[in-house]
Amino acid sequence: KQEVTQIPAALSVPEGENLVLNCSFTDSAIYNLQWFRQDPGKGLTSLLLIQSSQREQTSGRLNASLDKSSGRSTLYIAASQPGDSATYLCAGDTGGGNKLTFGTGTQLKVEL
Amino acid sequence: GAGVSQSPSNKVTEKGKDVELRCDPISGHTALYWYRQSLGQGLEFLIYFQGNSAPDKSGLPSDRFSAERTGGSVSTLTIQRTQQEDSAVYLCASSSTLTSEAFFGQGTRLTVV
Numbered sequence: 001k002q003e004v005t006q007i008p009a010a011l012s013v014p015e016g017e018n019l020v021l022n023c024s025f026t027d028s029a030i031y032n033l034q035w036f037r038q039d040p041g042k043g044l045t046s047l048l049l050i051q052s053s054q055r056e057q058t059s060g061r062l063n064a065s066l067d068k069s070s071g072r073s074t075l076y077i078a079a080s081q082p083g084d085s086a087t088y089l090c091a092g093d094t095g096g097g098n099k100l101t102f103g104t105g106t107q108l109k110v111e112l
Numbered sequence: 113g114a115g116v117s118q119s120p121s122n123k124v125t126e127k128g129k130d131v132e133l134r135c136d137p138i139s140g141h142t143a144l145y146w147y148r149q150s151l152g153q154g155l156e157f158l159i160y161f162q163g164n165s166a167p168d169k170s171g172l173p174s175d176r177f178s179a180e181r182t183g184g185s186v187s188t189l190t191i192q193r194t195q196q197e198d199s200a201v202y203l204c205a206s207s208s209t210l211t212s213e214a215f216f217g218q219g220t221r222l223t224v225v
Contacts (some may be wrong), residue, residue, distance in 0.1 A: 032212040043203055044216040051212065089155070093212070099160040099168055100145065100205075100214055 002027045004103035006090060012109045013080055021075040021106045023090035028071025031095030035064050035075050037086040038105075044089065048075070052095065080110045114138075116217035118204050124223045125194055133189040133220045137206030144187050145207075145214065146179055150200040158202075161187065163209075194224045 003026045013019055023033075031052045036044040048057040048064040050073070056065040061078040073090055087107045091100040117136040125131050137144050146158040157171035161181045172178070176194075181187040191198055201221050207214040 034214060036216075043218040044205070046213055046215060049211065049213040091214070097143075097162045097165065097209075099157060101157070102147075102155040104154050 002092075002094065002101045004090065004092065004101055006088075006103040006106050008106060009104065010107040010109075012111060014111055015080060015082060017080050017110075018076070018078050019080055019108075021077070021088050021090075021108070023073040023075070023103050025071035025092055025101075027094060028068065029094050030066065030068060030071055030073075030092040031098075033064075033066050033073050033090065033092040034100070035062075035073075036089045036091065038089060039086050047088075077108075080108075082110050082112055085109050116204055116206050116215050118202075118217035118220050120220060121218065122221045122223075124225060127196060127224055128193055130190065130192045131194055131222065133191075133202050133204075133222070135187045135189070135204030135206075135217060137185065137187070137204070138208075138215055139185075141206035141208045141215075142184070143207045143209070143212075143214075144181055145205040146187070146189050147203045147205070148200045149203060149219075155203070158189070191222075194222075196224050198222060199224045 007022045033050045035047045050066045063076040066073045087105045090103045142163045144161040147155045159179045160168040176192045179189045201219040203219045205214045205216045
């Protein structure tokens with residue numbers, strides 16, 4: 001059974017800091033990997049998708065990478081802002097039409 | 113609509129009643145997921161539909177839970193004889209086979225009193 005761990009579980013940083021969120025899968029055969037953010041009381045918003053043929057994706061201040069040999073992904077957030085405060089979730093599938101398995105989430109707070 | 117739509121957004125029901133939650137996926141998306149999120153908890157997988165394949169029901173917590181997807185589009189999650197522990201936000205997502213990017217609805221907050 002695929003299990004996904006996200007480290008750290010919670011993080012508080014001052015505005016402007018660069019930070020890294022980590023995600024690891026017990027089954028390293030990840031096909032597609034996706035990072036989401038969830039604001040309190042809201043649904044999930046897709047941030048980045050790393051497809052099977054890719055190793056990283058960038059969108060604005062966000063960069064996600066995937067090491068398929070180890071089953072680990074990182075989300076890098078540059079120059080953090082208070083508006084980045086949210087819970088960040090990673091999710092992956094093992095291809096073949098299999099379901100997405102979610103990580104436990106990292107709760108981020110960016111303080112002024 | 114442009115996104116995944118869920119209804120109702122909020123539902124309060126009495127213990128023992130049946131409830132139906134609806135999900136309208138993005139048009140053309142073949143995959144549809146239901147997840148549950150209890151207060152302060154992570155996402156709990158419930159059921160996954162992919163095209164015409166048999167659904168993956170491995171996450172349904174009891175036989176009081178069932179889901180169907182009619183015509184490969186709209187899905188309904190039914191909870192029979194609701195219990196207080198069923199109180200949670202129920203989230204639906206859909207994705208296409210082309211990109212595999214999953215998009216979520218805003219969820220249905222279910223409260224069993």
